[in-house]
Amino acid sequence: MSGEAKRAATQEGCRSLPLGERLVAAGHISRSQLEVALREQRRTGELLGKVLVDLGFVTEEVVEAVLAERVGCRRIRLEFVEIDPEAVARVPEAIARRHHLIPLRLVGERLEVALADTFDVFAVDQVERATGLQVEVVGASQQEIDQAIDRHYRRQGSTLEGVAEEVLAHLEDDQEAVERGQDTPLIRLVDRLLRDAVEQRATDIHIEPEERVLRVRLRLDGMLRQTAVLPARLARPVAARIKILADLDIAETRTPQDGRINLEFGDRRVDLRVSTLPTIHGENVVIRILDQSGIVLSLEELGLSPDHLALLERLLRRPNGILLVTGPTGSGKTTTLYTALAALNSMERSIFTLEDPVEYRLPIVRQTQVNPEAGMTFAAGLRALLRQDPDVILVGEMRDEETAELAVRAALTGHLVFSSLHTNNAAGALPRMIDMGIAPYLVASSVNAVVAQRLVRRICNRCTTPATYTEEELARLGLPEAAGLPFFRGEGCDACDHTGYRGRAAIFEILEVDDAIREQVHRRASSAEIHQAAVAAGMAPCRQDGIQKAMVGVTTLEEVVRVT
Structure with a gap:
């Protein structure tokens, strides 16, 4: 082969390589720089070329030139x-x-x-x-x-990026006008950011300053998704505007701050919980969205199976005892607790709550915000609340031994108590209470049941279609027993942003504390032993509930495996 032919073959092989490998082969970046960029790409989801430019490893012109070498592909302006x-x-x-x-x-x-x-x-x-x-x-x-x-x-300026261009053009004038409350492009930018998040049914907004950009991500159906990349110069003014809305100190940027914003979008009332955290590139802002219109207040709407629904209704008819709801952060525990309260709420009952924070307002229910700085802890609040003649009590979370002891005492003296714990499954809640310092006999005699739950993404009802799994795929998912069963998936459409999912559904397991479980608790059995005893007595674990819901098209097997 001639030198020219070898050169042509090398160039042809180079063009068939991925972008990063072509840049390394051409000497534009080092292998270590590529590895750093690939890690950053996995973290951000950005195109590799943009990541390399943002990291300062190459210029945009170099990336475009290398991309232009693709066989049969021209570049245009x-x-x-x-x-x-x-x-x-x-x-x-x-x-x-x-x-x-x-x-x-x-x-x-x-x-x-x-x-x-x-x-x-x-x-x-x-x-x-x-x-x-x-x-x-x-x-x-x-x-x-x-x-x-x-x-x-859409019309230029209707997107966040479009409004951002207008903000940059008036940034210096905006700073003072924002503090005076005047309408400015910056105010419109933040309003649009919040409105878009609410309209897209996001649960959290992440506003993340980086060296070169201000990144905006929304948590949609439990997964973070990037929705905008704004100029880095907007990080400080955007954070300041949000802090003004949340009644925070805009001059203090060195310590974390927490605040709250109440907004109305049409007939929807939305509470926003704001948290700021200093980072090396500015203040990171995370906003939790609590949509008052989105709270489920009907047991039938929780998505319980018929057996679980009948069991929970029976448990709620008990006059006293503790009902615990467990699961990781963001698994819907608050929704389940509020729905249980709503099922009991009537003029004949006195219902009190202790929460941190109070997420939703309920009629006829006395709701109290915990304030540790003022001495109003869960334990102090519960002690005072017991003198208020309650029938039903909700304690947002059992965080310490004193709170747990008071909850047990309340349950044993004729009160129905609801609370939450962070455990991996229902069985783990009972040993957890013992670990907190509660005697096994008190746990066994006071706890009526434990509800464990997870949230899975719901298949989009506009593009749902039957799905088939090979034996190898089911084995890889750890579900060989699901062979031959009917399942579904979402193909992806405009309604679900081509993800195949829209909305979320809960999967449950409910452990009723009967004589067999009490015996396990008395002998300080492990959570695994309690779980095994509960399954032997007929409890359907979360994964089983998830598979049953996957069979009727609520979610996919992949989602069930992901959360269980």
Whole structure:
């Protein structure tokens, strides 16, 4: 082979490599720099080229030049291209934004699409499936594509990025105007950020300052998803605006602060819990969204199986004792506790709660906010509450021995007590109380039952379709016993942002403390032994409940395995 042929073969092989390997082969970055960038890409979900530029390892021009070497793929400048609105209308906005692509024009049965990463085969497949057209790819810069998406899918300025450009143009004037409460682009930016999160049914907003950008992520259906990347210069003013809304000290940026915002969007009342944390790049802001309209207050709507529903209704008819709800943070424990209270709420009962914080307001219920700084701890509040003639008591969480002792005493003196614990399953709650210092005989005689729960993503009802699993796939999921059973999945559509999931559902296990379980508690059995005894007595574990719900199309097997 001649020297020229070898050179051509080397170049051809280089072009077939992934972007990172091509940059290493060309000497633009080192192997260690690529490894750092790949770790950052896994963390952020960004395109590798953008990550490399943000890290300062290469310039955008170098990335574009290497991408342009792709065989048969040309690069274009979108500012010189006329984009066909009909072509744009063929591709869902969610796909365009996720893959950083913009449809350009229709040519018969072919659709020309500009992609930031021209090697994104999955993006091409998504577009072809959504449109039924053959896709021809050209390359363009991610910045130009994102700007084109803003212009052609909705009016410029209607997205967060669009409003951010206006904010930057008036940033110095905005600072003083924001503090005076005047309407400014910055105020509109933050309002839009909050409104978008509520409209998308997010449970949390993460506003994360980094060296080069201000990243916005929303927790949707339990998973974090990036929704905007704003200029880093906006980190301080955005945090300041949120702190003003939450009545926090905007001058204090060195210590964490917590606050609360009450907002109304149309007929929806929303409480926002704000937490700030100093980081090396500025204040990280996380906002928990408590949508008053989203609370489930009917046992039937909790998603309990018929057997679980009948058991819980029977447990709620007991005049005294403790009902514990367990699960990790964000598993829906508060919703279950509030729904149980609502089922008992009437003019004939006196119901009190001790919470940190009070997340939702309930009618006819006396709700108290714990305030440790003022001496109002769970234990102090519960001690005072017992002198208020309660019938039913909700203690947000059993955090210490004193609170647990008072809850047990209340249960043994004729009160029905609801509370929560953080344990992996229902059986673990009983040894946990003993570990907190409660005598086994008191645990056995006071606890009526433990409800353990997890939240799974619900299959989108607009694109649900039957799913089949091979024996190998089921073995990999650890569910060989599910062979031959019917299951479902979501194909992905505009309604679910092409994820296949929309909303969440709960899966449960309910451990009733009967004589057999009491015997286990008396002898200080482990949680595994108690769990085994409960299953032998007929308890359906969370995973079993999840599989049953997967069989009727509520969720997928992958979700059940993920949370159990």
